[in-house]
Amino acid sequence: MNAEDFFNQGLMKAQKGNHQGAVEDLTEAIRIFPKYAGAYLNRANSRIVLHDHQGAIADFDQVLQINPKIAEAYMGRGTARAYAGDKQGALEDFNQALQLKPKSPAVYVQRGTIRAELRDCRGSIGRL
Template structure:
């Protein structure tokens, strides 16, 4: 009977230890949602003191450090999470942001490729890979990823805008206009899309529509819209 009691107590203590690290992680997430970065970091460190191999806590620590603009330590936290769990989607995607911030596009692509492989239904992974591919000069592959993003998430305004921007650079103004119009359907206050539409209409020889779009961008205080309106529309 005493052996059973000892085993029971051991299991109980192990359960308490496990819940403790989860409790601290939950506390960290709550603090982070409130914008309380240092208390969130403290709670994350307490979770890691309970379990140094807690990949989710390492990743969350990276998120907090990144928001504190401590990107070097944030990167180390993400790498630690991936050392523990290489297939950790969130940590891979966070590493994409770190490398993009350093303009290290090739390393960013490596983590973006991993993110897509781990979560093939993630619109965010395709979006980021599309941005990287376009930056690396593989424009068509970038378009394909932006298209995939909009298929998975039709309201992903960044994908519509980025694809429209590529079409604009290619002087494919009809397709660019369709994508910028979609942006405005999603967010009628997206001044950058109105500005891009204005330029697209101008280069499509539709001056009246160009001026209307630029006026809307100007009303939304988009930088450069007022100057463009004066250059194109005042005569």
């Protein structure tokens, strides 16, 4: 099998809720093709579901090294950072995601939630 085969197999496993299997297949895709941003991105998302937030953050870091203009990587890393307790880092990532996708309601919701948790009530009332 090639990297694309492992990638597709990993996506199918994730869609069926087998996130551990997805991580294994996506890891194999990355082993074959180390600059596979999509594999890192999807592995990170499965790692969030598995509560491996540090592993997810490392994967999102890899995505951003490959291509720093992937808003979904900032969004995902912000989510992982928030779960890991790094609210300020999460806020920075959500702000960066908004630089790339300024009309993304999901990012505004996440950023507003983090601002509220940081007791920034005025900042948590954002606009779309």
